[in-house]
Amino acid sequence: MEHKLLIYNTLTRTKQIFKPxxxxxxxxxxxxxxxxxxxxxxxxxxxxxxxxxxxxxxxxxxxxxxxxxxxxxxxxxxxxxxxxxxxxxxxxxxxxxxxxxxxxxxxxxxxxxxxxxxxxxxxxxxxxxxxxxxxxxxxxxxxxxxxxxxxxxxxxxxxxxxxxxxxxxxxxxxxxxxxxxxxxxxxxxxxxxxxxxxxxxxxxxxxxxxxxxxxxxxxxxxxxxxxxxxxxxxxxxxxxxxxxxxxxxxxxxxxxxxxxxxxxxxxxxxxxxxNMITINGQKMGKSLGNFITLDEFFTGNHKLLTQAYAPMTIRFFILQAHYRSTVDFSNEALVAAEKGFARLCESYARLQKLTPSKETSMEMKNYRQLCEDAMLDDLNTPIVISHLYDATRIINTVADGKATISEADLKELKEVFDLYLIEILGMRVEENSGAANDAYKGAVDLLLEIRKQAKTNKDWATSDKIRDELARLGFKVKDTKDGFEWSL
RNA sequence: GGUUCCUUGGAUGAGUGGCUUAGUCAGCGGUCUGCAAAACCGUGUACAGCAGUUCGAAUCUGCUAGGAACCUCCA
Structure with a gap:
């Protein structure tokens, strides 16, 4: 193997090159x-x-x-x-x-x-x-x-x-x-x-x-x-x-x-x-009785939790810290992880729809290399995530129509996201598919198409009604340069 | 008491002897937009304290303070 993977060995208390x-x-x-x-x-x-x-x-x-x-x-x-x-x-x-x-x-x-x-x-x-x-x-x-x-x-x-x-x-x-x-x-x-x-x-x-x-x-x-x-x-x-x-x-x-x-x-x-996960600076553990079960996180059914947290939020939360550091649990930290991950997911979805141009007008770093270097250094997942966020800025700017990206760079970005976010960090970003899902997505799209039409006609009453009513049902509607995006 | 380790901005959380001291969340200002949201741009007196090593340390050493894990089952 060509790489140099460094692993912290508790036995020697140092990072060592991994040689199987x-x-x-x-x-x-x-x-x-x-x-x-x-x-x-x-x-x-x-x-x-x-x-x-x-x-x-x-x-x-x-x-x-x-x-x-x-x-x-x-x-x-x-x-x-x-x-x-x-x-x-x-x-x-x-x-x-x-x-x-x-x-x-x-x-x-x-x-x-x-x-x-x-x-x-x-x-x-x-x-x-x-x-x-x-x-x-x-x-x-x-x-x-x-x-x-x-x-x-x-x-x-x-x-x-x-x-x-x-x-x-x-x-x-x-x-x-x-x-x-x-x-x-x-x-x-x-x-x-x-x-x-x-x-x-x-x-x-x-x-x-x-x-x-x-x-x-x-x-x-x-x-x-x-x-x-x-x-x-x-x-x-x-x-x-x-x-x-x-x-x-x-x-x-x-x-x-x-x-x-x-x-x-x-x-x-x-x-x-x-390392351990702490709660109020103390180890979360069975013997201390200060633990929150995974199911309780998923359902939000625990007095210390202000809401339910998706499993991927938990995973992201854990990956945002290095594995040898303690991580302190708090609702605030989990909510931050939830929002941050949602932003990453949205960018990932945008990335799939991006149209390439002749050339890239922004600085493209070698994200593949940067991510690999971070992982090789004793699995530094927080750094990997920070590089993905950096790439996110490019994606969003291009999606806004304020920059362009070449076909090769677009392909590279897609590969890097698929490799690091999905394959290596193991994050699930795909939305549920299925006939019922497709049908309801189509229905929401249809409503928003009507809204788009109303906007073209400057019929703000109709367009706001659609947006507000959808919002009431829990949909987030975002206008984009030449259309719309929505999420639940 | 012993062993090991930690202390970074409003919250979280990386990191290196000097190059712009990540990123996320929150806040503030702006751009965009019919409005909003989103996005983007800009912004933040941060590295526990003291002393030392060094041309230079938040990063190395020592001391002090605070905290944690392990020494019993624990991921």
């Missing part, structure tokens, strides 16, 4: 949701961030295998070792089969992602479907001597591991500090050290989700699934592992330790983490 293990193949693993509740705005961030990466890598010519897991087992409340399984708890509360809960929220997650324009990953493995692989992985760690059995459960021996490798390299911690700050938790007598984490947990008698293993009937520890499934589908070494920043510790740290212990080598080459 085996060109043109790229393996990419991203931590997906735990399906025990509706997805909220925070869940949209990694989904969209890595969707952009997936799209851009594909555009660059890579053959990407994108794995995004579904956590449907082994994820415990409160404390990683003693809490109740999240899925099981929800199932108990709702009197459902655990897998019924999983399916319900997974369906809703998929639906929300589809609305947000997030492409489905290549593989979407479930933790519950890979118990055997996880047990095998635990065995490897036991064989390597970095884990021990205690009361039917298997724990990772962090101290031993830290002698041979460095535990904490991703999050910049060392175990001495960790030991000092680790809280005393109940029921840790099984563990040799407070830092040790469960690889396999023996199930209590009342625990519904359980599988047989050489050690006990139980279930895998939380971090296990990513190590097992990531290496199963992408190999013992692969290129990119992504997720939210809040997963750096302990989740990704433990993953590194597990994989290194079991395989004797580093599995992941580039660790990428998206």
């Amino acid at each position: 293990l085996k060109e043109p193949y790229v393996g990419m693993y991203v931590c997906g949701p735990t399906v025990y509740g509706d997805g909220h705005l925070g869940h949209a961030r990694p989904a969209i961030t890595f969707d952009i990466l997936f799209r851009f890598l594909t555009h660059l010519g890579y053959k990407v295998r994108y794995v995004r897991n579904i956590t449907d087992v082994g994820h415990l409340e409160h404390d990683a070792d003693e809490g109740e399984d999240k899925i099981a708890k929800k199932a108990r509360l709702e009197q459902k089969e655990p897998m019924e809960v999983v399916q319900y929220y997974l369906n809703r997650y998929h639906s929300a992602m589809e609305k947000l324009g997030v492409l489905p990953p290549s593989i979407e493995p479930h933790a519950s479907g890979h118990i055997i692989e996880q047990i095998d992985f635990v065995k490897k760690i036991l064989d390597a001597g970095y884990a021990y059995e205690s009361e039917g459960s298997i724990y990772f021996d962090v101290k031993k591991y830290n002698k041979d490798h460095r535990y904490g390299k991703l999050s910049g911690r060392n175990i001495e500090d960790l030991l000092e700050t680790t809280r005393e938790l109940d029921g840790q007598s099984e563990k040799h050290c407070a830092l040790d984490f469960a690889l396999w947990k023996k199930a209590q008698p009342e625990h519904i989700m359980r599988w047989p293993s050489p050690w006990s009937d139980g279930f895998p520890g939380w971090h296990m699934e990513c190590s097992a499934m990531g290496t199963k589908y992408l190999g013992e070494e692969f290129d990119i592992h992504g997720g939210g920043m809040d997963l750096i510790f302990p989740h990704h740290e433990c993953e590194i330790a597990q994989s290194t212990a079991a395989l004797g080598k580093e599995t992941v080459h580039y660790w990428m983490h998206n």
Whole structure:
């Protein structure tokens, strides 16, 4: 590949040139949701961030295998070792089969992602479907001597591991500090050290989700699934592992330790983490209870929302910030994103109708190059968007009849918009089509044709009546140089 | 307390050691228009504070203040 794609690697805390293990193949693993509740705005961030990466890598010519897991087992409340399984708890509360809960929220997650324009990953493995692989992985760690059995459960021996490798390299911690700050938790007598984490947990008698293993009937520890499934589908070494920043510790740290212990080598080459979405300067999250679900955004049905927001508004809002910055949610910011995106859409529509002239009378920058440069610099989507706005000015000026554009430049602009706005940023701008839609569009057009006629006759009463009545119904009518435009 | 990071104009949000310090939204002025809307043009004392490095820093270093994330489940 010719390009130089820079990716910020959490492991080195620097931007690095991206070099896949085996060109043109790229393996990419991203931590997906735990399906025990509706997805909220925070869940949209990694989904969209890595969707952009997936799209851009594909555009660059890579053959990407994108794995995004579904956590449907082994994820415990409160404390990683003693809490109740999240899925099981929800199932108990709702009197459902655990897998019924999983399916319900997974369906809703998929639906929300589809609305947000997030492409489905290549593989979407479930933790519950890979118990055997996880047990095998635990065995490897036991064989390597970095884990021990205690009361039917298997724990990772962090101290031993830290002698041979460095535990904490991703999050910049060392175990001495960790030991000092680790809280005393109940029921840790099984563990040799407070830092040790469960690889396999023996199930209590009342625990519904359980599988047989050489050690006990139980279930895998939380971090296990990513190590097992990531290496199963992408190999013992692969290129990119992504997720939210809040997963750096302990989740990704433990993953590194597990994989290194079991395989004797580093599995992941580039660790990428998206920043958080905040609300009033604070992280939006489940534990803080300050989250707004995606459906609530789509319907406007939440007390903090002054209106409903289209999925594309949410996507645009997220893309207007760099993925490693926090984004603060507010109605004002979302409304601004909504208006800004609407303007971009209108220009895109105008672009399709522009008539070319002999030459271009405005300065045309090399937008294709500018956009690509921005994307190559650690996926700088806000810059890409700013270049598109720059091009928008040309489109609108030409549409106003105040400038001209050559056929070649027009073609280039169309291609750049299709490539960056639609294909890479993944924004949907097309209007709904269909027979019913076409019929009603024709009707509105007809009304406005009549209005145009009235205007020619200086019949302002009729022309204003049509415009005002349409406005009352929610249509926005805009007069142009030689006709009209309208939108809802 | 430890680790990591942040602080940019009315709101949001990029960015680089010096070239015009993006863009969006809002505001103001103008052009256009029968009027309006849209569009276009113009406009904004912005880079937390202090000190240092430098010919030059908002961008590098140090200190101070404020804030955040992680250290427990979290995207």
